Amino acid sequence: MSPRPSAGDRPGSGRRVPDATVARLPIYLRALFDVSDRERTVSSERLAALAGVNAAKVRKDLSYLGSYGTRGVGYEVEYLLFQISRELGLTRDWPVAIVGVGNLGQALANYDGFSARGFRIVALVDADPAKVGTVVAGHPVTHIDDLPALVESAGIAIAVIATPAEVAQDVADRLAEAGVRSILNFAPAVIAVPPDVTVRKVDLAVELQILGFYQQRDGTHPGVGQKASG
Amino acid sequence: MSPRPSAGDRPGSGRRVPDATVARLPIYLRALFDVSDRERTVSSERLAALAGVNAAKVRKDLSYLGSYGTRGVGYEVEYLLFQISRELGLTRDWPVAIVGVGNLGQALANYDGFSARGFRIVALVDADPAKVGTVVAGHPVTHIDDLPALVESAGIAIAVIATPAEVAQDVADRLAEAGVRSILNFAPAVIAVPPDVTVRKVDLAVELQILGFYQQRDGTHPGVGQKASG
DNA sequence: CACTGTGAAGAAATTCACAGCT
DNA sequence: AGCTGTGAATTTCTTCACAGTG
Numbered sequence: 001m002s003p004r005p006s007a008g009d010r011p012g013s014g015r016r017v018p019d020a021t022v023a024r025l026p027i028y029l030r031a032l033f034d035v036s037d038r039e040r041t042v043s044s045e046r047l048a049a050l051a052g053v054n055a056a057k058v059r060k061d062l063s064y065l066g067s068y069g070t071r072g073v074g075y076e077v078e079y080l081l082f083q084i085s086r087e088l089g090l091t092r093d094w095p096v097a098i099v100g101v102g103n104l105g106q107a108l109a110n111y112d113g114f115s116a117r118g119f120r121i122v123a124l125v126d127a128d129p130a131k132v133g134t135v136v137a138g139h140p141v142t143h144i145d146d147l148p149a150l151v152e153s154a155g156i157a158i159a160v161i162a163t164p165a166e167v168a169q170d171v172a173d174r175l176a177e178a179g180v181r182s183i184l185n186f187a188p189a190v191i192a193v194p195p196d197v198t199v200r201k202v203d204l205a206v207e208l209q210i211l212g213f214y215q216q217r218d219g220t221h222p223g224v225g226q227k228a229s230g
Numbered sequence: 231m232s233p234r235p236s237a238g239d240r241p242g243s244g245r246r247v248p249d250a251t252v253a254r255l256p257i258y259l260r261a262l263f264d265v266s267d268r269e270r271t272v273s274s275e276r277l278a279a280l281a282g283v284n285a286a287k288v289r290k291d292l293s294y295l296g297s298y299g300t301r302g303v304g305y306e307v308e309y310l311l312f313q314i315s316r317e318l319g320l321t322r323d324w325p326v327a328i329v330g331v332g333n334l335g336q337a338l339a340n341y342d343g344f345s346a347r348g349f350r351i352v353a354l355v356d357a358d359p360a361k362v363g364t365v366v367a368g369h370p371v372t373h374i375d376d377l378p379a380l381v382e383s384a385g386i387a388i389a390v391i392a393t394p395a396e397v398a399q400d401v402a403d404r405l406a407e408a409g410v411r412s413i414l415n416f417a418p419a420v421i422a423v424p425p426d427v428t429v430r431k432v433d434l435a436v437e438l439q440i441l442g443f444y445q446q447r448d449g450t451h452p453g454v455g456q457k458a459s460g
Numbered sequence: 461c462a463c464t465g466t467g468a469a470g471a472a473a474t475t476c477a478c479a480g481c482t
Numbered sequence: 483a484g485c486t487g488t489g490a491a492t493t494t495c496t497t498c499a500c501a502g503t504g
Contacts, residue, residue: 017443018472018473019472019473020472020473020474021473022440022443022444023436023440025439025443026433026435026436026439026440027420027433027436029439030418030419030433030436031420043484043485043486044485044486045485050420051420052420052422054474054475056474056475056476056477057473057474057475059485059486059487059488060473060474060475060487060488062486062487063486063487063488067486067487069485069486069487070481070482070485070486071480071481071482071484071485071486071487072481072482072483072484072485072486073482073484073485073486074484074485074486075486087443088439088440088442088443088446089442089443089445089446089447090439090442092446094438094442094445096438103336103337103340103341104337104341106333106337107333107334107336107337108434110333111333111334111434111435113418113433113434113435114434114435114438117435117439118439118442119435119438119442157445158438158441158442158445160438181445182441182442182444182445183441184437184438184441188260188343189260190257190261190280190281190282198441198444198445200437200440200441200458201458202432202434202437202458203256203257203260203343203458204338204341204343204344204432205256205341205343205344205347205349206253206256206257206260206458207414207430207432208324208326208344208349208388208390208414209255209256209259209318209320209347209348210252210253210256210318210430211388211412211413211414211428211430212318212319212320212324212348212349212388212412213247213252213255213317213318213319214252214412214428215319215324215387215388215411215412215428216318216319216322217319228430228431228432228433228436248494248495249494249495250494250495250496251495273462273463273464274463274464275463284496284497286496286497286498286499287495287496287497289463289464289465289466290465290466290495290496290497292464292465293464293465293466297464297465299463299464299465300463300464300503300504301462301463301464301465301502301503301504302461302462302463302464302503302504303462303463303464303504304462304463304464305464
């Protein structure tokens with residue numbers, strides 16, 4: 001019996017959720033969504049199987065959000081979906097801009113997964129005059145010089161960089177300057193940003209190289225399920 | 231035979247390199263490549279700045295590969311490039327197949343980063359008869375039923391899944407059956423594979439959701455540089 | 461001296477194991 | 483009984499700090 005000074009039950013803003021847990025919440029969300037029309041509750045064991053992790057991890061992760069399960073029963077799918085969505089900020093709408101309308105940018109613009117949950121692509125941006133004015137995936141392409149006005153008027157807080165590596169830093173500078181606070185960077189370059197801007201990097205080639213390592217070594221890979229980004 | 235059960239000193243790529251280190255080696259590789267035509271040596275401090283990590287981590291990471299630096303001087307760029315490439319298995323050629331020739335599959339097929347280092351896209355595969363026979367990014371699209379023959383003849387060990395989520399598991403089954411040992415999964419689904427197959431998952435929407443979390447919370451993000459996948 | 465390489469300390473993440481609720 | 487929630491143990495990763503070397 002140790003009346004530890006607990007983190008406090010303040011849903012919405014308070015509790016500190018470990019980074020590793022944050023990175024898994026979207027996985028749980030998807031798994032829950034997939035079974036939401038078939039199952040009313042899930043056990044940590046079941047959710048673990050769906051998400052490709054182990055049950056103890058699921059329970060620990062979810063415990064950071066609060067006590068949303070019922071002992072002897074499990075977690076109510078709909079309720080948990082809502083709680084995780086809320087924790088991830090998906091109950092509100094996030095206007096997103098994609099900078100760089102090349103192959104990748106277009107693929108991203110057409111990717112349903114983005115618009116699916118909370119993220120709404122509101123602008124495509126490019127520096128190429130030939131592309132500006134054309135319509136891709138239902139969105140007119142805007143010139144990058146109009147970024148500040150765009151960010152302001154559409155309330156864009158999150159942007160995706162899908163440009164060549166050479167211009168990624170310049171784009172990041174412009175985005176930060178325009179007021180964008182979070183950047184998802186697909187360009188194969190490390191970019192520097194002010195401390196109040198968050199960057200996440202996804203490098204397609206890096207993922208292959210990591211696979212290559214385990215493949216050449218002996219075919220052994222870390223963990224039982226798949227390694228997701230985090 | 232070997233007195234030590236696992237983690238022995240295998241010939242070719244010796245000591246046990248931690249997963250976290252493996253995930254960073256491609257970043258160092260890219261950074262080194264970027265400066266290779268301008269600088270002959272780099273210090274751990276310099277490389278750290280280029281890669282967006284701290285110097286102690288660079289030294290520790292590189293120490294797992296061997297003692298490739300020179301005290302008082304730093305690391306010779308070319309030599310380190312070679313050593314990391316070798317560790318990642320990039321000195322050999324990896325034939326890669328992309329399954330799913332939708333927007334994302336096409337973007338990946340056109341992505342230079344893949345072919346840039348060791349990975350050579352040798353086949354595009356789809357189930358849609360309308361796509362089979364067409365040419366995308368210089369590669370004819372093959373029907374998925376021909377996968378076993380293709381894997382066999384081209385010596386494909388690594389494949390990329392860029393299909394809708396619904397068919398990802400079926401594709402994974404076929405890939406494993408055909409003899410593919412490593413899979414990079416872009417489909418938003420957790421897939422099950424035999425234990426001798428490695429899966430890495432990249433989920434574009436998940437990355438945005440993680441950003442969303444930190445954005446809504448208070449704009450604070452983990453670490454100083456960008457969080458890469460790993 | 462300048463910088464690497466590395467034990468050791470510290471922090472974070474994972475897993476165990478079981479008390480406690482329904 | 484069944485399953486969650488969580489302290490505690492364990493493992494992994496990061497950072498420190500400095501001995502050692504070109």
